Amino acid sequence: MNDCIRVEGVEKRFGRVHAVRDLSLSVPMGSLCGFLGPNGAGKSTTIRMIMSIIRPDSGSLQVLDGDALDRKDRIGYLPEERGVYRKMKVGEYLTYIGRLKGIDTPTLRRRITEWLERVELPDVQRRKCEELSKGMQQKVQFLAAIIHDPELIILDEPFSGLDPVNAQLLNDLIRGLHAEGRTILFSTHVLHQAERMCDRIVLIDRGTKVLDQNLDSIRARFDPRTITAEPEHDADRWAQAARGITGVTSVDTDGGGRVHARLADDADPSHVMSECLAAGPVRMIERARTTLDEVFFSLVGRRADHVEPESIEEVATHG
């Protein structure tokens, strides 16, 4: 599979802050890739370098087999710091951005009408942007990123500030665009959000990449090899029975009435699970999955939502 984005050995410093360190990553064509990391990890700086908005100190970046500057018309970008021209009408604004991306006006008119209907804003074309609510403006900003039908879509914290209903709408739109064959890279510091959507994850921390894999590979690599069950009656008796099952190395019971059975490396989880079901009736039984938060914790030794004392991006914007 061809790489849509290829970053090799990129470094970026802002004064004394080392924002991005020797970063290499690749985003395959057609993938939906989550670019994750806590606040201040260097995500937006990397994305700005990918977009050629800022230049790396060293290293190389290739987007759609070339320089992003020459590929702007084929890339859709929703920056983290995003706004609209307050005095422009919605239709004018989207037309302006679309024209800058090289789309002719008749095509834009048709697309703007279609897309505004898809995002449930059919009557706002002639309204000034400043007259829209914040949520409506965010939808318009998203449309500005995709109105030119780009091959690659880069979304920097697209869900921030959205209410649950609009977040779900945006989620569906992103999935829809991916299903149409577009490559999507989106950054977020909310790891479980990416977990639900992405097929590939790049995790960075303090400017350094700590993980770059398919989600399936990550799940296999960080598989806790644990079966969790919630027995219907006596949890201790059920746990006692589970200890006797071949392939189970240890069994713990937590305060919530759940039993966690750890499996030996060579045990077949499906076989163990059927044995567990025979141990007594259960309300719920599942193979436990490691969350990305747990993966992050196991890789860097702290939680992803831990706020750094000095955010790199805050310093970066101060030069």
Add this chain to the structure above:
Amino acid sequence: MGDRTLARVGSVAWREFRHTALTKSFLIGAVVIPIVMIGLMTMIPALMVSQLKPLEGAIAVVDGTGRFAPAFDSVVDNKSANGLSPDAMEKLEDLGVGAGAGPLGAEAARAAAAVSSPNVTATSFAADADVDALKVEARDGKWIGVLTVPPVQLEPRTGDETGRGERLDLYVPTDLSPRNGGELRDLVRSAVVRARFQADGENFDRIEAMMTRPPVEVVRLGQEGVESEDSELRMMVPFGFMMLLWIATFTAGNYLLTSTIEEKSNKVMEVVLSAVGPLELLWGKILGLALVSLVILFTYGGLAIAGLTAFAMADLISIDLLLWCGLFFLIAYFTIASLMAAVGSAVNDLREAQSLMGPVMLVLIVPMLLWMPIGENPNGMLATVASLVPPVLPFAMVMRLGAATEPIPVWQLLLGAGIGIGSVIVFVWGASRIFRVGVLMQGKAPTPLELLRWIRQA
């Protein structure tokens, strides 16, 4: 530069122009209101003249000699017969108002002459007349003035008088206009002089005729046999040229500053930069607002040329002059625009912009200070140096071109244009370096030293 780059610059330029010049606030604030104001200003003299009332009525003169009233009536008759004095005509013509000064000027002169024909008679009263009773009559509208004349004032003078400064008192009702009051006072003073000569047996009409100072018309000898009238209004022409350039460049420059700050504060900058490069954005903004500047230039310039034509001074404008002014307008605009773009990109709001506006303000103020010295001596050392030193160069040069009492040596024009174009390249280059860094910066506004660092690092 590729087609796509040109298309993107064009799109940005059109948006800037469309959302600056084709708005109600611009059309009203920058075009309609100035036109209305200039219209009102040209109408004010006409309105004033239309409201002037000629001096009419009778005055009561308390004069023991009885010689004042005949002298007064003679003065009034002479003035009504002759209209404006040559001195007054000369003064009007100096101000560009006169028979030869175009339709507006001639109209003003005619109106001025019409109201300068008084119709006043004097009635003599004995020295012991009741002045208070006359004042009451004046209040009741019988007299437009009550005058007491000390007899000593009407005696002939020998040249060594002392203590003859005894005052004449002129009482006028409150409804007499100040202008008519002044006019009446002048008639009284002239009548006193006339009465003195007559007391000495002189033919005052003859003396007055001999004392009349003849009008002298000053004619400027221009290039290739062109001759034109002299006028103090000409002093205003270089100032007008400079102001025109100043308004056109600074208004558009200010729009550039605010639109850049707006894009930063609305956080739309990064969205736009995902579609265009920073230099494409900068050039689009500069070119779009250059069109705005041209709209202002043509609006005000057109009005100015119409005004000069109305006052028959269109000879001050030539195609050569307009072409040179056009070139220096472009130099001035790109200088100011690049400074404004650099400041706008480096700050987060207008308040922060004020702290970096110092150098720009300097370019604003210096041309004002140079107006008088350059207008007085357009080819002097100060004018020559100022017109060769950026960034005030274009302003000083158009003032020199406007002063036009003698042609500027061509080598100076060419050198000024060369230095100007060179400085524009340097300013735009520096601004583009600052713009590239500044547009994505948030937080504390940079100091001028930091701006220099950005220029080096960008």
